[in-house]
Amino acid sequence: MNSPYMGKFRISQLYKGAAHDGLDLVGIDSKTIHSTVNGVVLYAGWENRFNHRQGFGQYVKIRRTGTQEVYYFGHLSSLLVSTGDKVRITDPIGVEGSTGRSTGSHLHYCVRAGGIKGQHRDINRISGIPNVIGIYDDGYASRLDTLQKQAQQLAFSVGDRVRVRQGAADYNGRKLADFVYRTVYEIQQISGDRIVIGLGGRVTAAMHSADLIPA
Structure with missing residues (x-):
């Protein structure tokens, strides 16, 4: 299963093709939305900046690398990427x-071919998320817990x-700039899990x- 959440989420409305071209999902463990593909952000912003209640x-819409499939993530309260950004799965x-x-x-x-409304794709088949109302867990939260335990050890x-x-x-x-992952840093302050x-x-x-490793 490849969901936009890490951990438990609820399906509140099903994919119905033209009648409803995607899934409505509600995060339980977290409200942060993650990319489900490697690709480029074609647009991040308001559908209508003069009317925030529209559409x-x-x-955020992301074109999956090597395809014309465009992934849509709608109704967000805030954005963590900008138009033109390159993203990876789980960002x-x-x-x-x-x-x-x-x-x-x-x-x-939802997913639309070429980013064209009406050219919807079967989001359940693509993502592996069942088209059944209920609560699901994509397993990422448990893996994060393991990483955190490893980091604590x-x-x-x-100064490290x-x-x-x-x-x-x-x-x-x-989101961090790409160079950050290639650079060696020193730890300057530690406050619980915040470093x-x-x-x-x-x-x-x-x-x-959990996001740091010894250099």
């Missing part, structure tokens, strides 16, 4: 919300040299301990 409201791209034509917090998740200390795991976001879920890293005494980012 998808704030949304945070936004936060679930109720913008646009919506009656409650959820994500509209590393017992990081201030570390790298950032490829594809990780910062502590607040914001501040930097270079030459200057702060670069605050990270989850």
Whole structure:
């Protein structure tokens, strides 16, 4: 199963082809939305910046690498990517919300060929998410728990040299520049799971301990 969430989520409305061209999903463990493909952000913003109650409201659309399939993530409360960004599977791209034509917090998740309305694809077949109302778990949360336990066992200390795991976001879920994953940093501050890293005494980012590895 390849869902836009990490952990448990609920299906609140089914895929019905032309009548409803995607799935409506509600996050349970987390409201952060993650890319389900490697690709390029064709657009991230309001469907109508003059009317925030129209259509998808704030949304992100991503063209999957090597295809003309465009993935839509609608009704977001906030965006974590910008138009033109390159993203990988599991990269945070936004936060679930109720913008646009919506009656409650959820994500509209669909795929359209060429990004053309009416050219919908079977989102259940593509994602592996069942077309049945209910609660599901894509398994990512348990894997994150394992990583966190491993990180705790590393017992990081201030001054340690570390790298950032490829594809990780910062502590607040914001996307990082590609060079960050190639650079060796020093730990400057530790506060529980929140670890501040930097270079030459200057702060670069605050990270989850699970997203750092010894250099």
